[in-house]
Amino acid sequence: MLPKTDEVRAVITGLIHPNRLGWMFDNVIPFSFGEASFELSVHDGQFNVLVVAKWPDDPATFLNDVGTMVQGCVDSLGFCLATPLRAEILSMSVEGRVLIYRASQWPDLLDGNSSSRVEGERLEPLTSAAINEPLLRLALADLRAAQESAVDTVMLCYRAIESIRQWFAIGSGEGDNDRKRSWQDLRDRLEIDREDLDALRDRAQARRHGGTLPVSFAERLEALRLARRVVEKFVAYRQSTLEAEQSQEEG
Template sequence: MSSNTNSEKTYNYLFIGQVLPNTTQITLKDHDYVFEDDKLGIKGRILVTIKSSHVIIQFVGDVPLEDIGTLRNIVYDNARILIEATGFYIGSILSLNITHAIWENGSHLALFTSDAPAVKGFPESQGITIDDLFAVTYDLSDTYLQQSLSDMTRAMQSAIDTGFYCYRALEALRHYFKSAYNLQKDGVSWEKLRAELNFSREAIDYIKQFADAVRHGDARSVPSVTSQERTKILQTTASVICRYVLYAKNGYKQPID
């Protein structure tokens, strides 16, 4: 939807959601932010309203935005900060679920689900069955994949933390090679992972650039991520995980194709 204020046209986007779990009724005062990101080319104001755990996030900008996925990630992270701070204060595990967005006077609607389109169906496309995945996951000697999948789940949940958790998911798999081949240096174990699973250093470094600032606690230096970049990060990580599953299925050795 758009409006005219002082003859200047503005573009309004409403994101609707809720605080989970539903049994916790959270009401907060409204919070208003100014957001600007030169890399993304997005500038505007974000107003977060939370009443009885119902969440409405309004983004008001000067220009129309086509990448609703990236905008969704931006407003999600701004509202998530409030919810996580509240959860810490009251000693409760709270999370944010954005269900849909409305803009252009209600003529446009986007629905958001728990699906991660970048990953959905990917293991199957690589010839991996759910039983293959279970067989490796439930191998008590292979805690590396268990940790990797746990981090991958978190990567799919949080846009701004995608790079951090995806890189940590790869680090978990690296530790298999470090242990199995008694490698003392981290760099050597990374080389072994790339060689055994047939991945380039460039592919891993692409993810690392979105992870380093978070890994070192430097929140101010965390690079913004577009929906396209996030898709690439998730798909690259999913590909490495799938290669590892096939590698394990083959007795932890090549060939895996």
Template sequence: MSTIVFHGRVIPERADFNATGSGGNPIQRSIETPFGEIGCHFTILKSVISVRCITNNVEINLETLRNLVVNSLVSVFTDAHGIASGIGYDVEIVSALNVDSGYLRVFGADERIDTTDPFPELAQLVQLAGSDLQLRSAMANFRRSIRMPIETAFYCYRAIEAVKGFFLSMTSGRKDIAAWREMRTALNLQQSTLAEFKVAADQMRHGIIVDQTWGQRKRQMEIAREVVRRFAHFLANDKTRLSSEKFPEY
């Protein structure tokens, strides 16, 4: 049996959010996870979040459990209060401590995906995004895919669709099918790659929540990043088709 304690904050930090059980005791809930049912005790005092999870499974992925704690437990309370009061709260889990082993994990703002292939130099990327709404939208949706793990597929596909939107304008507003074809040709992309998680993204678009493993999310973010990266190089290259030598079919 392992005890894992998550700590975090309700954002914005100037908010004074509180959630406790009767008598100020921790709220007790169980959540269903890929690692089985996990019992949780949590409190939010002055916007400081503390969640204690007890599990018999030692093969737990901390990122996945963190996301489940946020989506199935903590955000239920902040979102319920938010919609009732017209307030937009966010939740940030900062760290996880395995009480039994002493292992401490401090979560960063990044996700552990492959980022070895470079974008244009940062100053040029900022300049390109400043003058191209589709690139700005694609980058923003990629950010949301990291910050909102339960909807990674949706936002990753939105990032890809933002890039497609640029090519829609290049085809004088013709049907989407022409824009997708133009994008694949210009950026050397395979239709099969772009379609890998379209079903999950479409389900989320229509309100059907689909459970995502870390492996699925990682692949989705890497595909979206590569499409946006190629689009940025396309813009930097005066909107001409990318070289298949530097950008082989993906």
């Protein structure tokens, strides 16, 4: 491992999706933040970022920050073309050595199993709920986007939980008391601590209102874990409720 005080030269590589149309920039785009300087080049749907910087204390958060800058440049291209484009970082190499490889999967969110296969008995309740519950589909879509967008992770995780909260509000009004009751139902029935939800809400506030706030990799991980826990408990609660109703009908 390189000393943290040493200035290093690194190359960050990635793809721009959809990558079948050969996206490109005519010129290299220089940018900087902190004491680091960068040069972004895009050709044939691939990008390279040349980096000159001190070795970061938190490489994962550093990659998130770089990814946000790259995505902003790619969004600029997409804006001009009226096309949604997504930048995906694949790896970072330093002094010719690949030190970080970015896969799409988050092993830290899994229970020790990072394979691409999911047992049917685990997947079926989730797919059944997704087919029948529009609010869950919205929550899952937000969590997908939360894993991709560093700057939006916390806000999207909270919005995913808000979609689940809406399920508990079905049939009630939209007044303050109704909202409080639906949040209470979510916390009680899914056994989620209010302190955790409040902390996530406060952290998401700036982005929800159009602002921005630095988010570390650890904070992203914490937000995703909470939102995933809410989704998993909701699916289990919904399944048990349906089974109880079916049992009563048969009885």
